[in-house]
Amino acid sequence: MASVYHGSDAHLATVLAHEVGHIVARHHAEKETRSTWVYFIHDMLNRFVTIDFAQRVLPLVPLLPFNRRLEMEADYIGLLLMAAAGYDPRCAPIIYDEFDKYEELKESRNKFKLGGFLSSHPPGRKRAQALDRPRIMEEALVLYNNVKAKRGDES
Template sequence: MPDLVNTMSSLLLRLPFSRRMEMEADYIGLLLIASAGYDPRVAPKVYEKLGRVTGDSTLGNYISTHPSGKKRAELLAQAKIMEEALTIYKNVRSGRGVEGFL
């Protein structure tokens, strides 16, 4: 019985927070990539390819500590997130630097 409780606790309580932290790390990584002068529009494509290589599955997505490659690509490609990263990228590429970032 304790094993069942631990398993259910992990699936219902711990994994969602872990996935949320992974998404936050992806967001920060996207901003860092842009601030280093790399095109952030490439990141969602990388995660899409990663999802195809690793074989995203519904069950695997549910019990995984990381979001699926497809989900990561969708979230990073969202207009607000990508717009912020592109603004940083364009400022860095034009030599203006990154104001107010980190």
């Protein structure tokens, strides 16, 4: 199932740039602010609902779409960062698509399926499609080509 990018510098650059994208966007601070409100509402509801399910799941549910949005934002920032660092951004959608295939394989082995409802990350295919949109990829390719031109790369 491994592609030419698996284990390559481009693969590592995609993953690292995504994580740096979270830092650049200050997602940790954003999550903390949101969590404070979610837990406040959770505590208020807990005064009336004492079901264990509510105590364990309720705090997570409002954060999931928010987390998925942050992941997509980190993907975009990461794409631009990797391109600006001289890594071909066209490999990122391929790598995210591979993540999706890995997740499908993992989920097929799991007997308890919720169709990704409780996943904090969007499906790899959706992430790949978002990064591969012409406007986004063109923006990344401009950065990448500028870096190549400054280095004098012909390839």
